[in-house]
Amino acid sequence: MSSAETGSAPAEPAGGGPSTAAKLSLLTLTMMVVGSMVGAGVFSLPRRFAQETGVAGALIAWGIAGTGMLMLAFVFQTLAVRKPDLDAGVYAYAKAGFGEYLGFFSAFGYWASACVGNVTYWVLIMSTIGAIAPALGDGDTVLAVVLSSFGLWGFFFLIRRGVKEAAAINRIVTIAKIVPILVFVLIALFYFKASVFADNFAGADYAGSLFQQVKGTMLATVFVFLGVEGASVYSRHAKRREDVGRATVLGFLSVFSVFASVTIVSYGLLPMGEIAELRQPSMAGVLEAAVGTWGKVFVSVGLIVSVLGAYLAWSLMAAEVLFVAAKDQDMPRFLGRVSAADVPVPAMVMTTVLSQVVLVVTYFSDDAFNFALDLTSALTLIPFLLAAGYALKISVVRDPLTGRREGRGTELLVASLATVYTAFLLYAAGLKFVLVSFIIYAPATVLFVMARREQGRKLFSPAELVILAVSIAGAVLGVIALAVGWISL
Template identity: 30%
Template sequence: MDEKQGIGRLGLTALIVSSCIGTGIFGITSDVAAASAPGPALLAWGFVSFGILMLVLALNNLSNKRPDLEAGIFSYAGAGFGPLGEFISGWSYWLSAWLGNIAFATMLMSALGTFFPLFKGGQNLPSILVAIIFCWILTLLVNRGVESASFINTIGTAFKLLPLLLFIIVIMIFFKAQMFTADFWGQVVNNTTRGTTTGSIWDQMKGSLMTLIWVFIGVEGASVMAHRAKSRKESEQAAIIGFVLLVIVYVMISILPYGVLTRTQLANAGQPAIGNALELVVGHWGGVAINLGLIISTVIAWLSWTMLPAETTMLVAKDRVMPKLWGKVNDKNAPTASLMITGVLQTIFLFSLLFTQQAYKFAYSLCAAAILFSYLLVGLYQMKYSAEHKEWGQFLIGVLAAGFQLACMFLAGWQEVLLVSISFIPGFIIYYQGCRENDHRISGVEKLVMTLVTLLAVVAIVLVVNGTIAIG
């Protein structure tokens, strides 16, 4: 690709940071405090950061060793486990992006409700209609050219980090070490612990895992967009730089407030949590500043996640795993058909916000669960490729990356994982259509896998009907 037309290291780093820093960081203070005291929270951050780092290192290794696989995270699954593996990875990633966008819409309209009472709560009809308008503005912007949208994203990232830096500075000024260490391990149970988890350190860690994974979604963005980068090396560098920046910001935002407000105050602050926390510390202006930052943050992150899901289906279709329509691009090299299909479906699903009480939490939990499938397949292919080439250090990275995803699936998000499996019922219909168009005969192994996943989906439906799994 022409160096002048590709996305550079700065643009890719901004894409990763912007994709991750969306609505999640503005609610993380409350969500983490409800689940964990500062000690278990730091251990949870260490566990999740290590797991995500293994994923980033695996992606960088595969990007370097297999530059021929331009679809990145999805084509790795294809190279390791065939067309169905690539489809499962791409479909899961696409679904995750969908649910993330619905979460963005809910939080955005709720933040606008602070300034315009018409949108208060973020889930009424006016909120839905404005969210749909946002959805289509961003869709049409990306349709004019992915690289130009990335340029806007780079500028917006700088602006949306300012309220977060303000929060960190204020919290550091008011930080009290004695308050921070008062109940460091969360094992003191009394009337001041309302709304929080106390007791076992492991239970506290486990309770925060899906929240921490949610805020890291997007760290693989450089891999998804690697074929549009100026060079593979810049894509790899952007992944590491973005990861380090995210860990620093996330830990400071979620951990420092324990030294300023009580854990109960943090857990019951409401959303956006850091806005309400800052308002308790410095007054109303703090909440206003954070809400303005939240609005900017959500719009820019939504832009990134308009780019990434469309890019996903386009790349998977180009690998002849989905129907050809999803792979067509316009004269700006943007996947118009994929963008429009996703935009229409997002519009339909945005109306679901009218019928659920906890749309944001439910959406981000499913979003985190869905992405685990894609991440797991990266780790497994890293293991397979490294074993074939006797690269045992890289093989260990693959084991750790895959093991982390499996641990999160079974320990923290098993209900959400079951719900995600339901989406594969219509997904396999699309896969079948793609196989017919591309003259791919579905193998016996593929039929077995689809049957097992479908049976898992049926189990999930039964558990939903009998109330074992509660929906939103």
């Protein structure tokens, strides 16, 4: 959707004239969803689940996650149709429902989660190569950080060439990376051992109660489903508005079946205790146990292709959120500039810089990959909760003219389930990641203040001051908790 349609000022490309947003088809939008969801997470699923639960807990966890995320997918589909004037979905819905400051936090949190998620891709690539190049370790050595940094900035210059070209590359890569995952599932079914599967059904001694097992997998499922909102975030480029919702649901259903299959079939190849000890990407270790070294190599190559494609998709979406927030005057003006190729270059620079900072931080983490993965999930939960809450709000509020509710009964049910699910995920994330999220959220208010000053507006309303106080208190508590060792990275 063009800037004229949204009521904002037209973007000014580097060349001087107004830009024209590249228009994407249903297939390309669906590939954006699939491409952003199928990344590092799927290749780490066997170990992540085996560390927490057995087959029974995994089935329950996927049932909860699948239902909850499907409700979120329906929420984005409904909002795309009911609120066609709102672009960059997650951020725009939070702002419309709960005000500018929470909308700003939603935009920043979603953007920051994408930047942190991008780091997991490079960590996993280096860990994969580290199996044959020990100097890269588990993706957390100095050499790994340096090489990953080259990758970060290399992709920045690729994306700078143009949105349309980057989206086309993503479509090709998405098809290429799905193939090895499907092959893994088929081979795993061929070598499936019913006795091993049965032994893994209830979970190992270290797994705890069934509730604890399911709770322990929740952040992992959030991470692999990040991207379900991809078409909504990129809605201004859709040829037809209704394609945004269709792409969201089609992409989700396709990927959910793949993710659940990868997890469950792995329990039929190795005892869960052995899977829990595998090096990441654990999918490679599982297949190696079944067919030998070539299986490990096959999955590792597929992972690198998959991760690079997901990194491309997420970099595009992260920059898009900053760009649209700036055009809506919720971020500083400089983030609303685009090049002649319709690329928000300042937003891309900021995205790459934050990813670079987080990449350096992972060097000091005890478990770089899992830390980045869980932090990505935690940062995303607030934006998801606000989007679901907005859908719930418009489903129950009555139109002042007709006296009727805007939403139908089904929409109310879907929005209610999506809201409860995301609230449960915040509980499952635990205090550690909530506090670390505050440490990231609170300083971001500087950007909000910059935007308000550019417009000559009052910096904060009384309600916004309360939100500011809560975020600062959470950040201070988080810093203290890190300093005294209550929590660790």
